[in-house]
Amino acid sequence: MKYVITGATGFLGSALCDAILAESSKNVIYAVCRKKHKGQTFPAKVNPVWAEMDEYATLHQSIPHADVFIHCSWGGADHAKRDDRDVHQQNVQYSLEAIRAAAQMGCKVFVETGSQAEYGATNEQQTEDMDCNPFSEYGKAKLDMWHQGKQLAEQLGMRYIHLRIFSMYGEKDHPWSMIMQCLPKMQTNERIELSACTQNWNYLYVDDAAKMIIGLCNAYMQQPDILSGIYNIASEDTRPLKEFVEAMRAITGTQSEIVYGAFKPQVVVALNPSIAKIKRYITPTFILFEEGVKKILNNQEN
Numbered sequence: 001m002k003y004v005i006t007g008a009t010g011f012l013g014s015a016l017c018d019a020i021l022a023e024s025s026k027n028v029i030y031a032v033c034r035k036k037h038k039g040q041t042f043p044a045k046v047n048p049v050w051a052e053m054d055e056y057a058t059l060h061q062s063i064p065h066a067d068v069f070i071h072c073s074w075g076g077a078d079h080a081k082r083d084d085r086d087v088h089q090q091n092v093q094y095s096l097e098a099i100r101a102a103a104q105m106g107c108k109v110f111v112e113t114g115s116q117a118e119y120g121a122t123n124e125q126q127t128e129d130m131d132c133n134p135f136s137e138y139g140k141a142k143l144d145m146w147h148q149g150k151q152l153a154e155q156l157g158m159r160y161i162h163l164r165i166f167s168m169y170g171e172k173d174h175p176w177s178m179i180m181q182c183l184p185k186m187q188t189n190e191r192i193e194l195s196a197c198t199q200n201w202n203y204l205y206v207d208d209a210a211k212m213i214i215g216l217c218n219a220y221m222q223q224p225d226i227l228s229g230i231y232n233i234a235s236e237d238t239r240p241l242k243e244f245v246e247a248m249r250a251i252t253g254t255q256s257e258i259v260y261g262a263f264k265p266q267v268v269v270a271l272n273p274s275i276a277k278i279k280r281y282i283t284p285t286f287i288l289f290e291e292g293v294k295k296i297l298n299n300q301e302n
Contacts, residue, residue, distance in 0.1 A: 007072030088141035193262030
């Protein structure tokens with residue numbers, strides 16, 4: 001199959017490229033990358049396309065044909081701009097332009113990377129059919145994409161997959177994530193100040209997320225009767241967040257003083273996802289959180 005991936009050099013985008021190439025030597029990827037990454041080398045079967053988000057409306061002029069379009073690009077996802085309404089609503093418009101370009105390429109399926117932030121703060125198990133109450137502008141815009149993206153994609157003859165991605169981690173994780181902040185401090189026995197960490201959490205290794213997404217794309221391409229829909233992308237390992245911190249403490253053997261409750265977030269987000277829906281179409285496999293942490297540490301050493 002021929003895939004288009006925006007944000008192909010990013011955390012999830014690069015893992016998707018690896019998963020697609022590992023799945024079949026016949027797969028071809030058009031990797032849409034920001035121009036600042038020019039000069040980066042790519043493996044065979046990966047064709048870089050240099051474009052900023054405001055140029056997505058013309059992507060079909062560079063990509064003659066594709067089957068599946070996976071849209072990972074999104075500006076302002078970091079904490080600093082998470083509540084910048086203008087930034088996120090602009091992302092919605094760029095994403096809708098990507099949908100129009102995908103239709104021009106002849107894509108059958110358009111995949112949007114949404115977020116668990118769409119659910120808002122809830123202690124209930126998060127299922128795809130529950131009411132959403134996002135509190136961040138990021139979460140609100142991702143929810144807007146579900147409504148507007150599905151409608152536009154179907155008008156243009158494509159099925160629309162909206163992924164609600166939970167807490168991914170891995171070697172290329174963002175430096176501001178809890179794991180990537182805690183591990184370096186644990187390795188140097190620094191004091192670590194955290195929230196109470198009593199809420200449920202769910203971590204998903206990024207390579208496992210990529211395999212889930214590609215498996216779902218394959219199901220859609222092989223079964224034309226599957227309708228557009230929302231799918232949680234998460235693991236089946238839900239625990240109190242403190243247990244994940246303590247697992248990292250045990251792996252590193254740190255002498256760090258870990259102070260739980262040192263600060264209180266304005267909103268406490270709990271993650272307790274159901275992946276029953278996606279399991280109708282794929283059989284996901286997961287590595288243990290502890291193994292994923294060891295991979296991160298081994299990557300740092302190498």
